[in-house]
Amino acid sequence: MIRFLLNDELVSLEDCSPELTVLEFLRTNKGRTGTKEGCASGDCGACTVVVAEPAGGQLRYTSLNSCITFVGTLHGKQLLTVEHLEQSGALHPVQQAMVDLHGSQCGYCTPGFIMSMFALYKSCDTPSRSDVERALAGNLCRCTGYRPIIDAALSLAGRGAKDQFSDAETRVREQLTQILKDAPSASLTQDDHRFYIPSTSDELASLLQAYPRAKLVAGGTDLALSVTQQLQQPEVLIYTGRVAEMAEIRKSEDALLIGGGVSYSVAEPLLHKHFPAFADLLERLGSLQIRNQGTIGGNIANASPIGDTPPVLLALNAKIHARSGNHCEAIPVDQFFTGYRETALPEQGFIEQIEIPLQPERELYVFKISKRLDDDISAVCAAFSLSIDDCGAVTDARLGFGGMAATPARAINAEQALIGKPFTEEGIKAAQTALASDFSPIDDVRASGEYRLMVAQNLLLRAVLEQNNPTQEPLEVVQYA
Ligand SMILES: Cc1cc2nc3c(=O)[nH]c(=O)nc-3n(C[C@H](O)[C@H](O)[C@H](O)COP(=O)(O)OP(=O)(O)OC[C@H]3O[C@@H](n4cnc5c(N)ncnc54)[C@H](O)[C@@H]3O)c2cc1C
Ligand code: FES
Ligand code: FES
Structure with missing residues (x-):
């Protein structure tokens, strides 16, 4: 079984396709369609979500492409999507900046931009223009043009990154730490397909001996494309991201x-x-x-x-x-x-x-x-x-x-x-x-x-x-x- 937080909802998954991507989980299983699918290959950023995980006594917020991320990799992490940003009907400062500076036309790319900007907002208090360009280079917009989007991101500098997530940070960090303490290793199974999350090098070595045809998944930025683009269905996937010696x-x-x-x-x-x-x-x-x-x-x-x-x-x-x-x-x-x-x-x-x-x-x-x-x-x-x-x-x-x-x-x-x-x-x-x-x-x-x-x-x-x-x-x- 894997466990993770979808904002503040604890999600437990056990009988689940190991090839399920985070994007499919959100849109199909959860009906959360704010996260968009563009290219399904990691290129356009429309599917960007943010993942928070404990690091150095804090939560580290990172943006990632949900279309090429397997849901099993979320074990012990918090998943945040564009739906989680507003609070009691008020837009998050990142969303408000996009509105105020006219950063959206057709809007298809907008949730992805918002999530990339949100990850920047949570990790850098006073981003420079090159920080903003770095944060947004993986998001494509065909309508608005980048100038107002970059202006929106720059307007957030010095806002102190205070929001509902900073208020909840200690609780979330403790919850995630507890999940990993209870189950440092985990797995998903459906029929004869499995997704293993070993936590030590010994365990990884034994799994590979037991399943010689298993595929390793690290970031999945190459491997996931064989599933999403070439429609391969590997029987056993083994995630390396939790192996202590390799981290x-x-x-x-x-x-x-x-x-x-x-x-x-x-x-x-x-x-x-x-x-x-x-x-x-x-x-x-x-x-x-x-x-x-x-x-x-x-x-x-x-x-x-x-x-x-x-x-x-x-x-x-x-x-x-x-x-x-x-x-x-x-x-x-x-x-x-x-x-x-x-x-x-x-x-x-x-x-x-x-x-x-x-x-x-x-x-x-x-x-x-x-x-x-x-x-x-x-x-x-x-x-x-x-x-x-x-x-x-x-x-x-x-x-x-x-x-x-x-x-x-x-x-x-x-x-x-x-x-x-x-x-x-x-x-x-x-x-x-x-x-x-x-x-x-x-x-x-x-x-x-x-x-x-x-x-x-x-x-x-x-x-x-x-x-x-x-x-x-x-x-x-x-x-x-
Ligand atoms: C949009 C996009 C842009 C990209 N741009 C670049 C680029 O500019 N330059 C570039 O070089 N690449 C690029 N890539 C390719 C990819 O991001 C890199 O090759 C990346 O380093 C792959 O690492 P990963 O952890 O995601 O590997 P995965 O996809 O997890 O694995 C790749 C392969 O390595 C195997 N593997 C993984 N970890 C281990 C391990 N520890 N031991 C043994 N086998 C292992 C897997 O089984 C798989 O066969 C891009 C990919 C995408 C989708
Ligand atoms: S849909 Fe284009 S990067 Fe994911
Ligand atoms: S607003 Fe249309 S693609 Fe960006």
Whole structure:
């Protein structure tokens, strides 16, 4: 049985389809049609809801796309929808701001915008324009235009985030903590379909041994699409989001250890401290709703050739800590991707942690080339980790690329061609040429092979320009190119 709060109503579900999404639960089971369905694939934000959960002695409010979230993941959380915001007939300050600043025309997108703005209101007292843009980048509006919507969000700055939810916060936190104390692990069953929520790594390992064909769900931002778009019906789903050993990110003496179930949003602050260029890339990965759910572990296991984090992990020489049964092994990331969407993960295995060695003496450059700045998949993603000596010569280089081959891959020939040369426009010429022997990229809807190769070569030049002209206009991954 799973238990969660729908605002202040305690919901218990036991005999329930494991593939039921939060959106279907709301609209079909509960008749709460304020939350809309647009794309059903995580792109438009019409279905945005807010989930609150205890974190650091408070409640943490995050926006997510209910269309690609399985209801089982709500165990021990509070689900808030647009219907819960008004109080005794009065609009919530977020709703009132949208009315006052004319932020809605046809209104179909509006509940999603409201919920994204509400999550921002609850987590940031004085949002800047870039905070607002970040919060709303996963919500599409075709009628109103963004100016009045952004104005509405900005008008909320400094309001103190006081509302009925702050008044109820202590009670809700205690209720949610109690649910998890009573049932740290839980499950849903319908016929022979099951959704398991293990709370320890041992339990997860045993479940995978018992159900070798089970599918793991972390954020579900890839996996849920196989259910909502390809109509697959996996018999057993196992959620990793409650596994204690996979839920933390911490720094050891010489590495960052990121749990396989840690969302991008939770990982971002520590990554920002140690690998700012990596954290900046995350700003360009999906939307805030996607980053609140999606994990680096899921990005690696999904093994897409255009996943954004593998190129960086390749450049940083990360290791994947995999576990199957009681057997644990650390697989260097450059041995992990064995073919198109194939990995070296052992049978019935899972990614418990990702280890990134700390290497403050090296330079890291990360670039993502896509058609839009926000919420777009890469045509090419590149990450360069370089050791450069006092004379300006490259002493070691690791170049990771996505979008250039059937798997994320290192450019071994280009790496060799960089070593011993000055990191200058002239010094990188041989490496730019060598990239053509490392990769023969394909043409597809995102880019032609010729474009991809040229862009990869030019990104090396862009790194040189960044390195040698630190005072010029920024060229970082978060800037328009
Ligand atoms: C609208 C939208 C935008 C997106 N934008 C981007 C983008 O810009 N860049 C990008 O790279 N990706 C993007 N994605 C894809 C997706 O968000 C990422 O790949 C994300 O990191 C997947 O993580 P997840 O936790 O949601 O994985 P899930 O969907 O839960 O799982 C993905 C796969 O990994 C397996 N898995 C999950 N965790 C583990 C584990 N610990 N051990 C072993 N196997 C595991 C699952 O079984 C599944 O096969 C986007 C997706 C959507 C819907
Ligand atoms: S319906 Fe479009 S993101 Fe969910
Ligand atoms: S008001 Fe119509 S889509 Fe936004």
